[in-house]
Amino acid sequence: MTGMVYLVGSxxxxxxxxxxxxxxxxxEADVVLHDKLPGxxxxxxxxxxxxxxxxxxxGGEWTPQEYTNHRLVELAEDGKTVVRLKGxxxxxxxxGGEEAEHLAANDVPFEYVPxxxxxxxxxxxxxxxxxxxxxxxxxxxxxxxxxxxxxxxAVDWHALAEGGGTLVVLMGVGKLPAYTGELLxxxxxxxxxxxxxxxxxxxxxxxxxxxxxxxxEVRDREGVEPPAITVIGDVAATRGRVxxxxxxxxxGQEESE
Amino acid sequence: MTGMVYLVGSxxxxxxxxxxxxxxxxxEADVVLHDKLPGxxxxxxxxxxxxxxxxxxxGGEWTPQEYTNHRLVELAEDGKTVVRLKGxxxxxxxxGGEEAEHLAANDVPFEYVPxxxxxxxxxxxxxxxxxxxxxxxxxxxxxxxxxxxxxxxAVDWHALAEGGGTLVVLMGVGKLPAYTGELLxxxxxxxxxxxxxxxxxxxxxxxxxxxxxxxxEVRDREGVEPPAITVIGDVAATRGRVxxxxxxxxxGQEESE
Numbered sequence: 291m292t293g294m295v296y297l298v299g300s301x302x303x304x305x306x307x308x309x310x311x312x313x314x315x316x317x318e319a320d321v322v323l324h325d326k327l328p329g330x331x332x333x334x335x336x337x338x339x340x341x342x343x344x345x346x347x348x349g350g351e352w353t354p355q356e357y358t359n360h361r362l363v364e365l366a367e368d369g370k371t372v373v374r375l376k377g378x379x380x381x382x383x384x385x386g387g388e389e390a391e392h393l394a395a396n397d398v399p400f401e402y403v404p405x406x407x408x409x410x411x412x413x414x415x416x417x418x419x420x421x422x423x424x425x426x427x428x429x430x431x432x433x434x435x436x437x438x439x440x441x442x443x444a445v446d447w448h449a450l451a452e453g454g455g456t457l458v459v460l461m462g463v464g465k466l467p468a469y470t471g472e473l474l475x476x477x478x479x480x481x482x483x484x485x486x487x488x489x490x491x492x493x494x495x496x497x498x499x500x501x502x503x504x505x506x507e508v509r510d511r512e513g514v515e516p517p518a519i520t521v522i523g524d525v526a527a528t529r530g531r532v533x534x535x536x537x538x539x540x541x542g543q544e545e546s547e
Numbered sequence: 548m549t550g551m552v553y554l555v556g557s558x559x560x561x562x563x564x565x566x567x568x569x570x571x572x573x574x575e576a577d578v579v580l581h582d583k584l585p586g587x588x589x590x591x592x593x594x595x596x597x598x599x600x601x602x603x604x605x606g607g608e609w610t611p612q613e614y615t616n617h618r619l620v621e622l623a624e625d626g627k628t629v630v631r632l633k634g635x636x637x638x639x640x641x642x643g644g645e646e647a648e649h650l651a652a653n654d655v656p657f658e659y660v661p662x663x664x665x666x667x668x669x670x671x672x673x674x675x676x677x678x679x680x681x682x683x684x685x686x687x688x689x690x691x692x693x694x695x696x697x698x699x700x701a702v703d704w705h706a707l708a709e710g711g712g713t714l715v716v717l718m719g720v721g722k723l724p725a726y727t728g729e730l731l732x733x734x735x736x737x738x739x740x741x742x743x744x745x746x747x748x749x750x751x752x753x754x755x756x757x758x759x760x761x762x763x764e765v766r767d768r769e770g771v772e773p774p775a776i777t778v779i780g781d782v783a784a785t786r787g788r789v790x791x792x793x794x795x796x797x798x799g800q801e802e803s804e
Binding site for chain 2: 294299301302304305306307308309310311313314379380381382383384385386387388390391393394395397398399400401402404405406407410411413414415417418419420421422423424426427428429430431432433444445446449450452453454455525528531532534535536537538
């Protein structure tokens with residue numbers, strides 16, 4: 291009797307931003323396969339006995355995706371109910387699509403359980419709506435951390451600069467100089483507002499703001515570190531208009547910058 | 548003593564896809580201001596006595612945004628704890644940004660509570676991951692239902708066609724002929740896979756698939772109606788590889804097409 295795999299999004303890190311369904315499935319599962327991305331608070335809420343960390347092995351090596359794929363099938367064939375817990379949403383830069391295909395190719399039934407994506411929530415908790423009727427009709431999510439085996443970036447920054455919508459770059463701290471440079475070269479206004487949100491919804495959340503022209507300087511001066519999200523576009527200026535009344539920080543107060 | 552406003556995302560419609568926090572805040576609130584977008588199941592789970600529908604007034608007229616803004620401030624000044632409940636996420640085409648600015652301008656404290664966005668979950672429950680390492684490095688959300696007072700579309704479909712990433716069009720059934728036409732004209736391959744997801748996670752969820760070239764024909768033949776989401780890009784073909792083992796439909800079985 292084959293078990294069942296749930297590909298579950300954990301949301302951005304706050305345990306209260308788990309969905310009701312994610313919480314129930316975690317509590318009912320035989321095994322929860324996870325990496326570090328769900329964050330310390332959510333992982334601490336799962337009994338140690340049912341947790342299996344496929345993020346990093348002893349010795350600091352990363353577990354290859356092939357091992358995770360293999361382990362999901364193995365557990366399901368053993369009749370287990372498995373939660374594969376992923377930060378944010380499984381289908382937003384989460385390799386959930388690859389895992390779904392691997393499960394289907396091995397005749398393992400699975401269900402996708404969406405989560406709150408950090409690409410929306412991260413800017414949001416900093417007072418930045420990714421869309422706004424007055425400023426933009428579209429939003430694009432890109433990853434700053436592409437497959438390192440790819441020879442060149444698959445992201446067409448020039449087309450993005452021309453599109454005029456909000457840009458949200460996930461895991462985008464390290465390569466900030468590269469892509470802000472490409473956007474400027476493509477003609478995007480250096481005065482375009484930018485917000486950097488570090489550790490969104492995690493303990494120690496921080497926000498730094500600037501412009502496309504000085505974003506790298508702001509990053510270095512404020513010491514912004516991964517994990518962080520970059521928002522580029524007029525919507526980033528919304529923060530300045532709402533921050534004094536925004537109560538999304540720790541203890542219900544906005545964090546200081 | 549001023550009250551507090553929570554701008555809360557309800558997720559795509561399944562009550563179990565509310566976040567733990569949204570569920571708690573709804574249960575604790577004095578008043579829940581909502582429209583129809585959270586869907587029938589979530590609205591039915593809220594006691595009638597605390598619900599206030601700002602979606603449509605008697606007589607079929609839409610409530611202007613100005614009334615909703617005014618009512619939020621009025622309730623907060625009366626010391627109430629208010630949940631402003633919005634379908635999906637408040638900051639993804641939800642006018643949450645405007646409401647946040649209005650609250651701040653009137654000295655009303657507020658908190659943003661992100662929700663599962665239908666732009667990710669809608670494709671996902673149909674077996675379509677909006678990103679996939681093998682196919683795309685970016686995803687763009689656009690709305691097919693722009694401000695009708697705008698003279699021309701603010702969406703640059705040509706730039707989107709060039710970008711090469713996944714496109715997700717929300718509320719995109721009615722204007723499907725217009726924007727598929729623009730994408731084809733911009734040189735996008737007519738064989739690009741397309742999926743139409745109607746009533747994602749609601750009772751009666753349906754999926755129809757085709758290509759950029761025949762999407763309008765598919766919509767008409769299958770009778771796809773709003774609310775529905777359009778996904779355009781190679782990722783849409785993932786559905787064909789996983790649907791037989793996907794258990795996201797009613798009763799845990801995939802819905803038939």
